[in-house]
Amino acid sequence: MHAEPPRPRSAALLVLLLALGAAVAAGFIALGAWQVERLGWKQALIARVDQRLAAAPVPAPDAAHAAGLTHESAEYLRVQARGRFDFSRQTLVRATTDLGAGYWVLAPLQRDDGSWVLVNRGFIPPELRDQVPAGDATQEVVGLLRLSEPGGSLLQRNDPAQGRWYSRDVADIAAARHLQGPVAPYFIDAQAASPATGWPRAGLTVVRFSNNHLGYALTWFALAAGTVAAMGYLVLDDRRQRRLAGTSALADRRP
Missing domain, CATH: 1.10.287 (Helix Hairpins)
Structure with a gap:
């Protein structure tokens, strides 16, 4: 068979x-x-960021010369700006960092020409939400230029009316805080103090990218x-x- x-x-x-x-x-x-x-794209980003981190800080662009900034031309540039902080109009933006969950503290800095630039002073834990330490009002800030983050996070939209912020949206924060005069379309991530002590804790910008x-x-x-x-x-x-x-x-x- x-x-x-x-x-x-x-x-x-x-x-x-x-x-x-x-x-x-x-x-x-x-x-x-x-x-x-x-x-x-990632290799170009890493090379660009490494080069900018090693460079000396340059004057932060004023509002009139910042309209054409792009991620390729300006993101992570080391910049410096001098002015006076208005700590009464700070904004807390939800953040997750190496130190845990908490908030970025964005404070408006008014420069000598009357224009404003938002400065990310650094991170605070949740228990400091209602008692954010201030600091010297008049300062020269050195840090990294970051472009605005409009809208919110991937899962949560900013709610200015309720004071809930999930991204560092420069235009909406400036409007919510009633900043009069030109506002730069970027913010500055302040560099860390040396040694890094106290709050807000600066210098937590992610500048190392997995590839x-x-x-x-x-x-x-x-x-x-x-x-x-x-x-x-x-x-x-x-x-x-x-x-x-x-x-x-x-x-x-x-x-």
């Missing part, structure tokens, strides 16, 4: 499986290419290669089954 050979797949099913495999492989290749693009895009790209390309290999096996297996089916049919016709 002979075992019946496996029946070959229909041509329509084979075409459908190969089409699905091709679509999946194309998707994996597209994801890998996207990660390669992200790798180039796993090469590994992600290789993973997606490997999945694409595996899918193509599976398609090749499918074609070879189909040919084998058809050959076996043909051999069996020929044997059955022999007397």
